[in-house]
Amino acid sequence: MSDFGGAAKLVSEHPDYKIAVLGVPFDEKSSYLRGAAGGPAAIRRVSTGKCYCAWTELGVNLEEDTVLVDVGDVDTSGDPDKSLALIEKGVAGILDKGAAPIVLGGDHSITYPVLKAFARAFKPLEILHFDAHPDLYDDLYGDRLSHACPFARIVEDGLAAGIVQVGVRAVTAAHRAKALKSGVRMVEMKDIQDPLHLRFAHPVYISFDLDALDPAFAPGVAHHEPGGLSTRQALQVIQSLKGRIVGLDIVELNPPRDPAAITAAAAFKILKETAGRMVRPV
Ligand code: MN
Ligand code: MN
Numbered sequence: 001m002s003d004f005g006g007a008a009k010l011v012s013e014h015p016d017y018k019i020a021v022l023g024v025p026f027d028e029k030s031s032y033l034r035g036a037a038g039g040p041a042a043i044r045r046v047s048t049g050k051c052y053c054a055w056t057e058l059g060v061n062l063e064e065d066t067v068l069v070d071v072g073d074v075d076t077s078g079d080p081d082k083s084l085a086l087i088e089k090g091v092a093g094i095l096d097k098g099a100a101p102i103v104l105g106g107d108h109s110i111t112y113p114v115l116k117a118f119a120r121a122f123k124p125l126e127i128l129h130f131d132a133h134p135d136l137y138d139d140l141y142g143d144r145l146s147h148a149c150p151f152a153r154i155v156e157d158g159l160a161a162g163i164v165q166v167g168v169r170a171v172t173a174a175h176r177a178k179a180l181k182s183g184v185r186m187v188e189m190k191d192i193q194d195p196l197h198l199r200f201a202h203p204v205y206i207s208f209d210l211d212a213l214d215p216a217f218a219p220g221v222a223h224h225e226p227g228g229l230s231t232r233q234a235l236q237v238i239q240s241l242k243g244r245i246v247g248l249d250i251v252e253l254n255p256p257r258d259p260a261a262i263t264a265a266a267a268f269k270i271l272k273e274t275a276g277r278m279v280r281p282v
Contacts, residue, residue, distance in 0.1 A: 003070060005272060006049025007062035011069045018066045019275055020094045021102045023073035024087055028080045029109030029147045031140050033222040039253035040073055040104040042220075043271070046264040056276030058239060066279045084145065088113035091247075095121040100278050102271060105251030107147040107222075108135055111207050114249055115150075115159045122246060124161030124202045127154070130212035130234060132225035134168050134186065136175045147252075150207075155182045161202055166237060167192075167212035167229045189227055195236050200243030208234075208250045208270055210263055218266050220258020231266050235273050244281045248274045 004021065011017065023040030030036060054063035062068055074090045076083040087103075091114050094101040103114055108131075118125055129135075129151065136155070140146035144153070154160055162183065169189035179186050187196065211221040214228035250267045258264060 003044045003049070004047045004068060004268070005052035005054040005062060007054040007068045008070045009067060011071055014067050014069055016067065017069040017097070017099050019068040019100045019102060019278060021068070021070045021104060022090050022094065023104045024076065024106035024110045025073055026076040026083055026087070026106040026110055028083070029143065029145055030107045030222060031146055031148055033254060035222065035254035035256045036105055036107040036252055037076070038255040039106055039251070042253055042255040042258065042261065042264040043104050043250070043267050044070070046261045047268040047271075052268070056273050057235075058273070058276050058280065060276035060279045062272065062275055062279070066275070068275065080145070084109070084113045088117045091117040092120070101247050102275065103247070103249040105249060105253070108150055108209050108251045109145055109147040110251060111249055112145065112150040112153045114247075115154050115205070116157070118205055118247055119157070119159040122203045125159070126162040126200045126202045126204045126243070127160045127164070128198065128200070128204055128206045128241070129163055129165045130167050130207070130229070131165060131209040132167060132211040132223065132228055133170050133209070134165055134175045134179060134184070136178050136184070151184070155184065164198060166196065169227050170225050189229070192233075195240065198237065198241045200241065203246040204241070204243045205247045206238070206245060206274060208248065209252045210250065210267060211252055213266060218263040220254050220263030221252050222254050222257070231269065234270065238270070238274050238277060241277070242282055245274060245278050
């Protein structure tokens with residue numbers, strides 16, 4: 001297998017894997033445009049070892065210094081409730097082996113079932129959430145499991161000891177108040193002047209909605225929200241954060257909106273640098 005910069009190994013040959021990529025081709029909770037179900041395939045396609053090497057910028061060789069496997073996709077062919085349950089089960093299976101899941105969405109609704117599995121494995125757990133949107137809607141068009149709601153559910157269920165949202169720039173007054181009340185720290189785009197140096201005392205899970213990036217860097221998302229992070233700014237936050245990263249999701253890649261696959265390449269870059277930080281924490 002030559003995906004992920006040639007780093008991905010076969011599960012059958014490496015049952016003792018350390019990092020597992022899990023695809024979730026699911027976009028039934030998208031509020032505006034479907035298409036995110038094609039995300040996992042697009043990231044696999046663009047990340048071929050024919051184009052990329054397995055070395056991270058910080059000097060980790062993902063082919064030699066860890067065991068990274070691709071465990072394939074969650075079965076999302078059934079009804080949405082069944083798919084969400086299977087996502088939780090798939091992630092729990094990886095965590096039970098003591099490995100770190102990297103989950104490729106899919107729309108952002110998938111993060112709630114992923115975090116249900118994580119909350120059982122890590123207590124306390126902190127979350128670093130990159131997004132243009134706080135995703136704190138109590139419901140959207142009557143759906144409490146919409147991709148606009150995962151962090152409302154995560155807060156409500158007490159799945160995280162702390163949440164830091166980076167890159168937000170489409171915030172309602174109600175959501176700002178809700179964040180304040182629930183202890184969610186918003187690092188809003190308008191306030192980011194200098195490089196961010198974050199520190200997490202507990203294991204940290206990163207949820208990366210690609211619309212956190214400026215549409216100039218990541219056009220392949222459903223909701224274009226100008227004024228976002230550059231790919232470099234996002235990498236700086238990940239590369240410099242102090243803490244132990246135990247999981248990652250990359251969501252909302254919408255391949256029909258990404259004709260040159262530039263957003264898929266950004267997704268892979270984020271995957272790669274985050275995996276490197278999993279292997280070598282600071
Ligand atoms: Mn989101
Ligand atoms: Mn978003």
